Amino acid sequence: MGEYKIRPYIMTDISEITTFEHDVIIVGAGGAGLRAAIESCHQGLSTGVVCKSLLGKAHTVMAEGGMAAAMGNVDARDNWKIHFRDTMRGGKFLNNWRMAERHAKEAPDRVRELEEWGAVFDRTLSGLISQRNFGGHRYPRLAHVGDRTGLELIRTLQDYAIHQGMKCYMECTALDLLKDGERVSGLVGYFRETGRFVIFKAKAVVFATGGAGKAWQVTSNSWEYTGDGYGMAYEAGADLMDMEFTQFHPTGMVWPPSVRGILVTEGVRGDGGILLNNKGERFMFGYIPPKFAAETADTVEEANRWLAGDKSARRPPELLTRDVVARAINAEVKGGRGSPHGGVFLDIASRVPADVIKKKLPSMYHQFKELAELDITKEPMEVGPTCHYFMGGIRVDPDSQMSTIPGLFACGECSGGMHGANRLGGNSLSDLIVFGRLAGLGAKEYVRSLKNSPRINESQVFSIIKRATSILNREKGTNPYLVHEDLQKVMQDNVGIMRQEEEMKKALIELERIKESVSQVKAEGTSQYNAAWHKALDLRNLLISAEAVTRGALMRQESRGGHARLDYEGERDEWLAYNVVSRKGSDGKMVVEKIKRPEPPEELKKIAYAKIEDLEIGKI
């Protein structure tokens, strides 16, 4: 087993740039990156993983609620078809059909495989993997480990990946891709500690870099979520797809201010929590969309029976999909019925005994105790929407996960298609392990098919490094922290939960102005562990992500899932036929276009639009 060094080398000569060579380089050590690495190692490829934080600290560790897989352990009526149907309905039928199909079919095996590698999920009384309720899922479907599912997933995958021979380059940030003609030949990055540049030469590159929530002020995302994968892929000429679909999770903390945005897991509602306005009304009953009315409880009495375990009762409206709940909360607050700090109340204290809360939601209990000095077993929480997840991302082939650039693959949150217009809770963790594996397999196929190794082009390396060092070298310039705040405010104010043309046009003008500031950004000091420099380097990617979201949102003249427009209310059927794609034009400016979606296979269409009863009895 090789030594792991977080500080790899002491630089002796400025001009000396180390090159590491692997068959496959994976950027990102979250669930998707690690699962891809395992597959790549298992296929006998030399595999390197580059990640900008320490191993084990990737965004995935924050995941709380669980991963969705139709194992049918808690309710035997569940099967892949119903999971598929739920996913399509949640995604407002804009999901890539093939991806949603593979996801629903393969997730159970991927979850079981984790147990072979040392994970242990919570159990039912009869010893099976337990599954919990979540918004948009017809049956209890989320395999979980208390409310710390991400930690278990990451630990299991990283332990196993290391033993499979993955080589890891930690605290190393990828800057840009290298290409040999049309195809990928590697990338340039820098080690955060020393600021030293490094070349990774590879036959295939897999991006598993996550999303870009840090473009908004209120977000559940960590500092890592600056859209690096989107930025790098875009610059290299890849297509980004569905970027207008940003998920605002309905329940983030709203108080105290320094923790605003931190997630309150949907598990609180799954386990019985209810939403109340300042009049004490359970307001979600007033926001049930017609499409979901047949499957949602319309009285408090029925909702309570559901919680008590009555299988004939329909699900409470608090468990409608995230886009619906987030907009309802937004409307309550705007209507003057909000809580003191601009949210609404989430009450589990009066619904579930204290010891059960502590057992099922331990980290929520601690999070509120430590950060808000509030005991959730005694008092209601205050919650409001927070920017949470990017449904869109790098456009990939549904089977191989290859992007529009030969040799560049993408999986996990940074890829697009699987979740359509809105992701169901729990469908991300399962997405990571299903498509992480497929990306590993796709990379193998591609690497095997190559006739010769791609070559590194030195002038590309030089220009990447020049862009990075100019931030340190310029005499004076803009402050990266202030530029970032500026960008966040523009997006929060103009491209939030409810959108309209005027505001988005204004945002585009502001983004042009910010582009100017980004090109003049200055970090004081040297490249040695310089946080301001790191921040400055992230800005380009944040800006590309923000622009793609805004342009996509402006183009899509309808409201669907995570994209809601005041000036174009409701879903418009003509838009169901299109995805919006953005890419870098030949003049260097962003081009957005509508592309026609392929027709779904009849069989899948039948399942997606089936009556639930027919699927339950196996008629379809």
Add this chain to the structure above:
Amino acid sequence: METITLKIKRQERPEAPYYWEDFKVSYTPGMTVTALLTQIQKKPINDRGEATQSVVYENGCCQGACGACTMLINGRPRLACSTIADHLSAPIVLEPLTKFPVIRDLVVDRSRFFNDLIRASSWISSDFNNPDAGLVIPSESIQKSYRELSSCTFCGSCLEACPQYNSRSSFVGAAVIGQIRLIHLLPMGRMEASQRLSIMMEEGGVEDCGHVGNCVKACPEGIDLRSAIARIEREVTVEAVRRLLG
């Protein structure tokens, strides 16, 4: 607006000498130490009004889940993202962990921790489709212990608090032993137990534990490391006897 003083132990490079620098930052009740540090990053001006290099610190999830942000806060190892300034006595003194080499300011090099985890093989290496590694139905009590031990975020607080863990010894420390215990709770983990126990018998293994118990007090997850260590000690003894008897 109120202000609060942070007294920070700083160091520019691994070999450089350290120095102290004070910062006055604006403060509203409920702010975490991480939130205070972010303020310095945005405007790196010390309490004498001089512009200075921004303070570097580790940070990840900001919700107590990843263990990246451990530092000494008023002398105790704590997670900066989950420590609210309201109850800390001022000035708030921030120092990097002392058991690892400093990289810069509050950032330390935790390679030793990673290497020990790998050395002790506390990470499972079962093969794909290993027939014996299939699904297990753990008992309630195993689930409970497992749950507790698996909540480790590798924050390193237990190592910081341990008098036996230092640059003169090769002791692996409580967290690593906890992970071994975790794996030995599972059938497929036990398949390779002998190999792991060999390492626990060597220098730096479980016998280096001085039973001071600081680790238990320091752990933000409240993991009962003391009993995990006791269990591994017993496993080592049984293994030694077994080997003696051949």
